[in-house]
Each structure stands twice: as structure tokens, then as C-alpha cells.
Amino acid sequence: MIVASSTLLLTALSVSCIRQDTARTDAIVISVRSNVGPLDPAVSPDTEQLQIIFPAYDNLVSITSDPETGEDVFHPEIASSWTVSPDRLVWTFTLSDRYVFDSGRRVDAEAVKFTFDRLMAISRGPSSSLKEAVGTVEVLSPQTVRFTLKRPLPSFLPLIADRAMFIIDPGVMTHEIDGDHASQWLSTHSAGSGPYRLVKHSPRDVYILEPNPFRPDPPRQIQKIIYKVANDPSVRALQLAKGDIDLAYFLPAELIGPFREDPRYRVDVISSPAMNFLAFNMERPALADRRLREAVAHAIDYEAIVRDIKYGLAEEFRGPLLPGMIGYRPDEYPYAYDPEKARELVASLRRDGPLPEMTLIYPGVSAASDTMAIFIQSSLAASGIDLKLQRLTVPAVIDRIQRGNYDLLFMGWVSAYGDPSNIMNVWFDPKYKGGSGNYARYENPEVTELLAKSLSEGDPQIRASLLRQSVDQVNRDLPYVYLVKNAVWTVASSRLQGLSFDQYNLFDQDFHLMTLTEDETP
Known part of the structure; x- marks a missing residue:
């Protein structure tokens, strides 16, 4: 009823042309659906929670996906060029001289070395793979830096293009407390070379970015970026309808209709590496019987999720790999909706004793999350x-993940790049337990060994074979139930010109190059 009422209200707003536009000629307002932070790129567990500082930072290289093949494409950013040795162990980057931190310090090889040394010292999330693979980071000249790897790493470029690898001003160390590498200070500040910098924040509410005064960009029209947190999607939709915000990500499909029919808005549907899944806590003795996990996998009507909950804007996720990734074989995923099989497995379990009590935890970020959780429960x-079911805040879910205090977990996840290591090595390697991966707390020595080999294998055919073996084994072990791969809805005011969406860079927008047209409010 809430969703229906919101849709009717939005339709009324659109038809009546009731819109309270502000006189924002040099500012944009972006709606954020969940509480953000911590803002230290090295420790933030979630890309969406980090989105407000994307305009404040740069990487050595950036990544997009080829629209035809889905393959990764790499572009110069702070690094204007790079070379790699024939054995793929030595990577040398030449840096552009046009990047300047918001402190006024020029980005140089020392800053790059500081950033990666810091990442490896913290060693959380994607940077833990970095620590295992990188032997040394050396300054060869003020604008030249060399990485020497311990072993070949096919995912090295995707890894350093990840949001965790934003280059950070070494001056942050003046804010270090008790050996925290200035992480506490960075959790609420920015220290990058991007076109903007964080100047004000009100936790759980409003974040304001203004231009980096030292960056030598051409004059920009957008002088202020304001991020406002609004957890309720109907509230975000109403803010759009009233002209209070200019851009909103992740609006539910049922709230999109009025905007698609109104020329004052731009609506995009973006193919996304975002998926929903269930994770079994494999350390729970109650979940050790594979028959129970199989019963869960066969009990869920995946087509109904796509049709009735996602409004057709998703597809079944026959994982763990995504389309275009080496080793992707969706036809060999062994589980599908089969309620009769599920009931047979349950009957078999009951002959051995009562079923264990189970609780599913999930982040209550939207009504859509509630709907999914309730659908799983009823299935x-x-x-x-x-x-x-236990609905929790995002911080509470993160805390439970870190402590391993759950039976089943329902959540969404976004792959940062198209290399399979970003899923396979993050979801199934034991070292990621309790961090930003391995949500099933899964451990299989055979899989761990296969993944370690695949991570350094340079021959694509051999690597694909290793990954397929890994996929086959983890699907037999069934630590996850893969639900759907999502599309992402975005709605923007048509006055904001220059938006460009890539599935791996949804939040990485060149706001400093965009323009604002005069609003055409009737």
C-alpha cells in the first residue's frame, strides 16, 4: 500500500506539474539511499557507502567495460602511461604532472608509493590480495614508480583501478592516531587529487563537496555537489518530483513510471554487475547437512523474483561468475526452482530428526529488501x-558479518571489475572471512589452492580451466544460493547534462565537465 500510494502521488505531481525547483545554477543535489562511510577508501566495505568521495579522488588507471564484449578496458588517469616486463612481474608507471592534491601538494611517485604501502599495511578488502602479490613499490623518479610483483597477477590492472586504490595525500599522516594510518581522520575527510573535495559533512544526513582549488581544470559550472541521505525510496522519488534533488540511483521500478513520461527527467537502465544472494554460514553445525542447503536452493522461484519483485529488470543469476568473465558457464549451474525436490529433501532430513532453527539477517535498506526477504521466507x-527474519541496519549487518554471528545472510553485492578474481577469490578464500567477502565463511583447501593458482596464471586457457574446476567444486559445496543479477535504475533531472554510466563505474561521474541547463519548469 505504501508503494502504491507513492506511485499515485508521483503521478499526481507529474500531471499537475507541481515542482518546487530551487535556483541552483551552480550546484547539484544527489540522493543517497543508505548511510555512508567510513570514507577511508582502504577500509570502506562497500562501494555505495563510499560514493560521495568518488569526485575527490583519482586512481593510477581507470576502468570501463566494453559495451560489446563486457571485457575490461583500461584508461590513463594519474598514470599517463605504463609498461610491463615480458614475465609480467615488473610494472612501471609514468605519472602525469597535472594532478594536485587538495592540500596543494603535487601528486608524485612518493604519494603513489605511500598509498600502496599504506594499503598493504592495512590489508583489508581488495588490498589483502595486493599485499600477497606485490613485493616492492619503488620511486624511480618524481614521476615514475615501479611495482615488482611476487608472482604474475592477471588482475593487477583491475585491482589498482578499484576504488580502494584511490591515491591519497601523504600529508594525512599528520592526523594519525595510535598507528591507525590516519584512517579515523579519513573516515570523515577527503585527501585526494580529484576535481572536488569534501568540505562539510553531517553524519547520516548531508555531505557537501566543493572544487579542489589546486586542480588545473578548465572552469567548471558545477561548484557544489550536495549528497543527501534518504533511506526511503518513496521519499527520494518525491524529492525528484519536487525538484529538490537532481540525481537518484536505485529507485524501485514501480516508482519510475511518471519520470519516464516527463521530459524534465532522464531515466537510465544500466546493466549492472550487482547481484543478490543468500549466504549460508558454513561454520554453523546446523547448516552442515548439504541436503538442507539444497532444499533452500530448490525452494525459491527465481523467475518469480525477476517477474514479480524486480519487474523484469533483472535476470536469474546462475553464478558465481558473471557473463563475460573467464570460466563463466551458466548452463552447468546445478540448482533451479524445484519445489517437489525441495520437499523431498526436507522429508529426508526430518527422518533423521527435527530441522534446525534458522534466522536470516539482511540489511533493511529499502522496502524491496523487505519484499525479497519475505518472499524467501514464504518460499x-x-x-x-x-x-x-531479522532486519538490521547496514552497520549492524557488517558487525554480524565480521563476528560470524548469523545463520543465513541475504544481501546485494557489486563486482568492482570484470576479472573473475573479484568474485572467486573474494567470496571463497578463507582469508576474507569476516571482511568484505567470503560471507559464507567457506573453506575448502582444494578450492583455495585452485584459486591461488588461477590468480597468478598468465595463460588464459589454463586459467579458465582452473576457474571452472573451482566453480564446479563450490557449486557442489553450495555455500551460496545465487538469486538474481540486477539492472540499476537511475533518474536525473534533464538539466544535468553529461551523465555517462558504466556498469563498473556507476558512481564515478565527471561532474566537473558537466553543465546545467536552464530549468524548464512550467
Whole structure:
């Protein structure tokens, strides 16, 4: 009823042309659907929580996906060029001289070395793979830096293009407290060379960015970027309708209709490496019986999720790999909706004793999350499995993940780049337990060994074979139930000119190059 009422109200707003536009001629307002932070790129567990500082930082290289093949494409950013040795162990980057931190310090090889030394010292999330692979980072000249790897790493360029690898001003160390590498200070400040810098924040509410005064860009029209947190999607939709905000990501499909029909808005549907899944806590003795996990996998109607919950703007996720990734074989994923099979497995389990009590935790970021969780609960109930639900805040979910305090976890996840290591090595390597990966707390020595080999294998055919073996084994072990791969809706005011969306860079927009046209409010 809430969604229906919101849709009717939005339709009324659109038809009546009721819009309270402000006189924002040099500022844009972006709606954020969940609380952000921490803002230290090295420790933030989630790209969406970090989105407000994307305009404040740069990487050595940037990454986009080829629209035809889905393959990764790399572009110069702070590094104007790079070379790699024949054995792919030595990577040498020549830096552009046009990047300047918001402190006024020029970005040089020392800053790059500082950033990567800091990442490896913190060693959380993607940077833990960096620490395992990188032997040394050396300054060869003020504008030249060399990475020497311990072993070949096919995912090295995708890795350094990840948002965790934003280049950071070494001056942040004046804010270090008790050996924290200035992480506490960076959790609420920016220290990058991007076109903007964070100048004001009100936790859980408003974040304001203004131009980096030292960056030698051409004059820009957008002088202020304001991010406002609004957890309720109907609130964000109403803010758009009233002209209070200019851009909103992740609006539910049922709220999009009025905007698609109104020329004052631009609506985009972006193919996305975002997926939803269930993770079983494999350390829970109650979940050790594979029959129970299989019953859950067969009890869920995946087509119904796509059709009735995602409004057709998703597809079944026959994982763990995504289309275009080496080793992707969706036809060999062994689980599908089969309620009769699910009931047979449940009956088999009951002959050995009562089913264990199970609770599913999930981040309550939207009504859509609630709908998915309730659908999963009812699907399992139809097969004879009782599942309790526990709706938590995002920080509470992160805390439970870190402590391993859950039975089942429902959540969404976005692959940062198209190399399979970003899924396989993050989701299935034991070292990621309790961090930003391995949500199933899964451990299989055979898989760990296969993934370690695939991470350094330079021959694409051999690497594909290693990955396929890994995929086959993890699907037999069934630590996850893959649900859907999502498309992403964005709605923007048509006055904002220059938006460009890439599936791996949804939040990375060149706001400093965009223009604002005069609003055409009737």
C-alpha cells in the first residue's frame, strides 16, 4: 500500500506539474539511499557507502567495460602511461604532472608509493590480495614508480583501478592516531587529487563537496555537489518530483513510471554487475547437512523474483561468475526452482530428526529488501522450512558479518571489475572471512589452492580451466544460493547534462565537465 500510494502521488505531481525547483545554477543535489562511510577508501566495505568521495579522488588507471564484449578496458588517469616486463612481474608507471592534491601538494611517485604501502599495511578488502602479490613499490623518479610483483597477477590492472586504490595525500599522516594510518581522520575527510573535495559533512544526513582549488581544470559550472541521505525510496522519488534533488540511483521500478513520461527527467537502465544472494554460514553445525542447503536452493522461484519483485529488470543469476568473465558457464549451474525436490529433501532430513532453527539477517535498506526477504521466507515455508527474519541496519549487518554471528545472510553485492578474481577469490578464500567477502565463511583447501593458482596464471586457457574446476567444486559445496543479477535504475533531472554510466563505474561521474541547463519548469 505504501508503494502504491507513492506511485499515485508521483503521478499526481507529474500531471499537475507541481515542482518546487530551487535556483541552483551552480550546484547539484544527489540522493543517497543508505548511510555512508567510513570514507577511508582502504577500509570502506562497500562501494555505495563510499560514493560521495568518488569526485575527490583519482586512481593510477581507470576502468570501463566494453559495451560489446563486457571485457575490461583500461584508461590513463594519474598514470599517463605504463609498461610491463615480458614475465609480467615488473610494472612501471609514468605519472602525469597535472594532478594536485587538495592540500596543494603535487601528486608524485612518493604519494603513489605511500598509498600502496599504506594499503598493504592495512590489508583489508581488495588490498589483502595486493599485499600477497606485490613485493616492492619503488620511486624511480618524481614521476615514475615501479611495482615488482611476487608472482604474475592477471588482475593487477583491475585491482589498482578499484576504488580502494584511490591515491591519497601523504600529508594525512599528520592526523594519525595510535598507528591507525590516519584512517579515523579519513573516515570523515577527503585527501585526494580529484576535481572536488569534501568540505562539510553531517553524519547520516548531508555531505557537501566543493572544487579542489589546486586542480588545473578548465572552469567548471558545477561548484557544489550536495549528497543527501534518504533511506526511503518513496521519499527520494518525491524529492525528484519536487525538484529538490537532481540525481537518484536505485529507485524501485514501480516508482519510475511518471519520470519516464516527463521530459524534465532522464531515466537510465544500466546493466549492472550487482547481484543478490543468500549466504549460508558454513561454520554453523546446523547448516552442515548439504541436503538442507539444497532444499533452500530448490525452494525459491527465481523467475518469480525477476517477474514479480524486480519487474523484469533483472535476470536469474546462475553464478558465481558473471557473463563475460573467464570460466563463466551458466548452463552447468546445478540448482533451479524445484519445489517437489525441495520437499523431498526436507522429508529426508526430518527422518533423521527435527530441522534446525534458522534466522536470516539482511540489511533493511529499502522496502524491496523487505519484499525479497519475505518472499524467501514464504518460499521456504512452502517446502516445510521455518525461517525467521531479522532486519538490521547496514552497520549492524557488517558487525554480524565480521563476528560470524548469523545463520543465513541475504544481501546485494557489486563486482568492482570484470576479472573473475573479484568474485572467486573474494567470496571463497578463507582469508576474507569476516571482511568484505567470503560471507559464507567457506573453506575448502582444494578450492583455495585452485584459486591461488588461477590468480597468478598468465595463460588464459589454463586459467579458465582452473576457474571452472573451482566453480564446479563450490557449486557442489553450495555455500551460496545465487538469486538474481540486477539492472540499476537511475533518474536525473534533464538539466544535468553529461551523465555517462558504466556498469563498473556507476558512481564515478565527471561532474566537473558537466553543465546545467536552464530549468524548464512550467
